Structure formats: structure tokens, C-alpha cells
Amino acid sequence: MRKKLTTKTIDALPAAVGKRYEVRDELLTGFMVRVSSVGKKVFYLNTRINGRARRIKIGDYPLMSLAEARQKAQSILRDISLGAFENSAAGSPERSAPVLKDVIDQFIERYAKPRNKGWKETQSILTKYTPLYSLPIDQIHRRDVHEVLDRIVANGTATRANRALAAIKTLMNWAVDRGFLDVSPVANMRPPTKEVPRERVLTHEEICACWYGAIEEGYPFTQFTQLLILLGQRRGEVAGMRWSELDFDRGLWTLPSSRVKNGTAHFVPLPKLALDILNSIPRFLNSDYVFTTTGTSPISGFGRLKRRLDEHVGLDAPGWRFHDLRRTMATGMAELRVAPHIIEAILNHKSGIFSGVAAVYNRHLYLDEKLEALELWANKIEMVTSSLAPNGSTNATRKLEMLAEINSANLAKN
Structure with missing residues (x-):
């Protein structure tokens, strides 16, 4: 979610239920606070360095105030623009999660192809999630997947939605195993429709x-x-x-x-x-x-x-x-x-x-x-x-x- 971060806003943020969540600042691009399931709040800066996405830890709240964190983030952005950040002691870079499209490509090459003769069908099914391709995988939520599945069902292919859910479940479980995620956002998610076994026999x-x-x-x-x-x-x-x-x-x-x-x-x-x-x-x-x-x-x-x-x-x-x-x-x-x-x-x-x-x-x-x-x-x-x-x-x-x-x-x- 995106909000104008204030001290009052941060204090009111509840602990995450299950997976941690992030609130992005409307005033400073890339600046955000992450809230864990135990209520811990940490400031981060999402930006790009030499064309690569990076997540940089700024500090823990309330040990570091909002004003101090925003000032430090601005200083880091200035150092990056001057090419001096890598030599700076400010901030500690943290590897950012890859976007969904990159995870899908790795999943197909490293998991689906070696194990599944029908990997091309899996690859085709995962194209249903194109609207989510640019999102970091740890920022994809259950409701995002539901929206994709709802569109598939609305197009009259409910069983196809079941296949799409099965494919994304396998992908997310693989991502957890590989360390891209802590928890799958689609764990225990129910299929959009109940399938009836086909009984068609030609006369x-x-x-x-x-x-x-x-x-x-x-x-x-x-x-x-x-x-x-x-x-x-x-x-x-x-x-x-x-x-x-x-x-x-x-x-x-x-x-x-x-x-x-x-x-x-x-x-x-x-x-x-x-x-x-x-x-x-x-x-x-x-x-x-x-x-x-x-x-x-x-x-x-x-x-x-x-x-x-x-x-x-x-x-x-x-x-x-x-x-x-x-x-x-x-x-x-x-x-x-x-x-x-x-x-x-x-x-x-x-x-x-x-x-x-x-x-x-x-x-x-x-x-x-x-x-x-x-x-x-x-x-x-x-x-x-x-x-x-x-x-x-x-x-x-x-x-x-x-x-x-x-x-x-x-x-x-x-």
C-alpha cells in the first residue's frame, strides 16, 4: 500500500497477519516501512544502482525517527546519483526480491523442464499472470492472484482457472524453497470452481x-x-x-x-x-x-x-x-x-x-x-x-x- 508516512501513521500500523507487509511513502519515491508479524517496523529504500534493483535497509523504528530515516534515504539517493554510494558507509544494501517474470523463467528452466514433460503447458498457463509480471514476488498478495483467477472465470473458463491456481501454487512453493519467499501467499487457497469428472462416451x-x-x-x-x-x-x-x-x-x-x-x-x-x-x-x-x-x-x-x-x-x-x-x-x-x-x-x-x-x-x-x-x-x-x-x-x-x-x-x- 502507499501512504504519506507520518509518525502517527507508523505508530498506528498493526502487526502483519502471516506475511509481513510494506507501506510506501508518497513523498519520497522508494522510501518505505516494513511491518513484521511481531510488529517490528523497519525503514527501507527501494531503488536501482547501476541498473539493478536494490533494497537498502535504513534503520529500525523507533530507534531511528521518521525524519532521520527520510534524511538518510535522501542522502543515499544523492550518493547513488553521484556514483559514490558503493564507497559510502551509509546504509546496508539488501538483496531485493526478483519480479514474478524472472522467477517464472527460472522456475521453468530449473524445475519444470527437468521434471515435467508438460512444462510447455505450465509455461502457457503462467502467462495468465502477466499483469503481475513486474511485481517483486514478495509483494504479490493473495488478493492479486484472486483478481487474475476471477478474470479467467469471467471469460467462461473456470476449469482453466483451477489449472492457473495449481500452477502458481507450485511456483510459489518452489520460490519458498529457493529462498525468494518466506511464506507462499496462495497456501491453502481453494480452487475457484469444483470440477466434475467428464463422463462423455461417443455413441x-x-x-x-x-x-x-x-x-x-x-x-x-x-x-x-x-x-x-x-x-x-x-x-x-x-x-x-x-x-x-x-x-x-x-x-x-x-x-x-x-x-x-x-x-x-x-x-x-x-x-x-x-x-x-x-x-x-x-x-x-x-x-x-x-x-x-x-x-x-x-x-x-x-x-x-x-x-x-x-x-x-x-x-x-x-x-x-x-x-x-x-x-x-x-x-x-x-x-x-x-x-x-x-x-x-x-x-x-x-x-x-x-x-x-x-x-x-x-x-x-x-x-x-x-x-x-x-x-x-x-x-x-x-x-x-x-x-x-x-x-x-x-x-x-x-x-x-x-x-x-x-x-x-x-x-x-x-
Whole structure:
């Protein structure tokens, strides 16, 4: 806060509740008094020396009067302007807290990147706090964070506000650990909204519509979407598929731990229909990416792809996401009497059956069981897409037509 500092004003300042607070003087720029949780009051001067922010301790109140402190601060400012402060005995420089933007940059480089494969998403979420970037991190208060979250909620993205709070909590805890803060200003702060787990499962008609809508896209989005439906793996894992991860002789896709969300290598047996689709994909020269338009990076633009699918097949009400295809596959497998632990193994979940002691001691890969389940699911997809296919095509005929359309699209691309 900012006030005209007087002796009466300083005497009336209450002890801080939790984190210490600062009151800046309206008369002398940078001059302030800091109040601790035990009521201790200390004069400081915030200024810049040789372009670097510095906080200089002036003295304790009331051992040093307000008039003496203000005079000393003015003397320091004069010495700084004359270039004589570093050789002066006046004042004791104290390292000032970095601004939020600098802390975020350090947090991403030193914490998020080495530990979190989704660090780019964290970095993107933290841009929501741009209005606070220029504030020293120890001057960011709970109400400042609430204001940012309120704006996110007002924009109609309440769950995004929950993610923003989770990100700033992790950042502030890291800042406390690094010594930038004494106490996190967002400790025990409640999420802005209560989230309801998604339950969306695509109907047979929607699966069919999505399948044939994808065919209109052509390579690489045709095969990408269809493998999402068939294999039930995460969008980013399928999009980043490498040829070096595929063993066509064994019919196996091996995802290394570096590409998997839970950090554990994942093995996905490939049903025959998935192998047929993969064999229809052209290869970029000297590129290891299966789904790419440049040869140097995997595909992106999933939001635009989904909007095109919505336009093609009318899947906009009720809303769906690509991630719902995983739930759709898991639900479909359960209906086919696939055991829950096999479904969990296919999804590469560490929760539930594969958590705790079981996750440590049960190292069986269940390759045969997973292949059997994925073949059952692929057969169901073939049945659904043939029985509900446009123009009443039969199963075998429509499958040949589908592969012909895919190959024709590939030839056109080349």
C-alpha cells in the first residue's frame, strides 16, 4: 500500500497477519516501512544502482525517527546519483526480491523442464499472470492472484482457472524453497470452481461419423484420428509416434519412458486394422515422425482439426474432446468383457489396480491379453463403421474403399 508516512501513521500500523507487509511513502519515491508479524517496523529504500534493483535497509523504528530515516534515504539517493554510494558507509544494501517474470523463467528452466514433460503447458498457463509480471514476488498478495483467477472465470473458463491456481501454487512453493519467499501467499487457497469428472462416451453413430469425417481430411489427420479411435492412447503420444518405435514384425508399438506421461515405458500391441492403416502412411525422407507435414516436427493444430470434424459430422452437441476417445474405448472394452486390469494396462494408468505395491512387483506386460482386447475393439469398430457406413457399404467392401481412399490421398500428397 502507499501512504504519506507520518509518525502517527507508523505508530498506528498493526502487526502483519502471516506475511509481513510494506507501506510506501508518497513523498519520497522508494522510501518505505516494513511491518513484521511481531510488529517490528523497519525503514527501507527501494531503488536501482547501476541498473539493478536494490533494497537498502535504513534503520529500525523507533530507534531511528521518521525524519532521520527520510534524511538518510535522501542522502543515499544523492550518493547513488553521484556514483559514490558503493564507497559510502551509509546504509546496508539488501538483496531485493526478483519480479514474478524472472522467477517464472527460472522456475521453468530449473524445475519444470527437468521434471515435467508438460512444462510447455505450465509455461502457457503462467502467462495468465502477466499483469503481475513486474511485481517483486514478495509483494504479490493473495488478493492479486484472486483478481487474475476471477478474470479467467469471467471469460467462461473456470476449469482453466483451477489449472492457473495449481500452477502458481507450485511456483510459489518452489520460490519458498529457493529462498525468494518466506511464506507462499496462495497456501491453502481453494480452487475457484469444483470440477466434475467428464463422463462423455461417443455413441456408435458418433464413432462412425468421426471415422468417416477423418477420411475426408487426408494424410496425416485421417490415420491419426483413426488410430486414436483404435488404440485409445493419449493424443500427444499418437501425434508424436516415431517409425523407430514401431516393430511391424512383432506388431508392437513401444513408447519410451521419455514420451509417456507417467514416465514408464509403454507397450501397445497393434491389431491388424491398425497395422493396415500404418502401412498406408507415406514416409518423409530422413524423418522419424509418422505424423508430420514438415518432416522435422510432429503434427499440431488439433483444435482446428476438431472444428473441421465437428463441421463434417456434427459432433458439436453435446461437446466432446479427443481425450473422450480413450474413455469411449475403455467403456467399449468393458462391454466386451475385457478384464479391468487389462484395460488399465492398455491405457497405461498407474492408478487403481496398478498403484502401490502392485505397481512395484507386478512387471508382467500382458502383451497377449492386450492384443486380444485391442483386436476385439478393432473388430467392433469395423462392425460399427460398416453397419452405419454411408451408402450402405458392406464390411469388406467398405474396408477396401477406406484403404483405397487413404492410399489415394497419400499419392496425391506425394
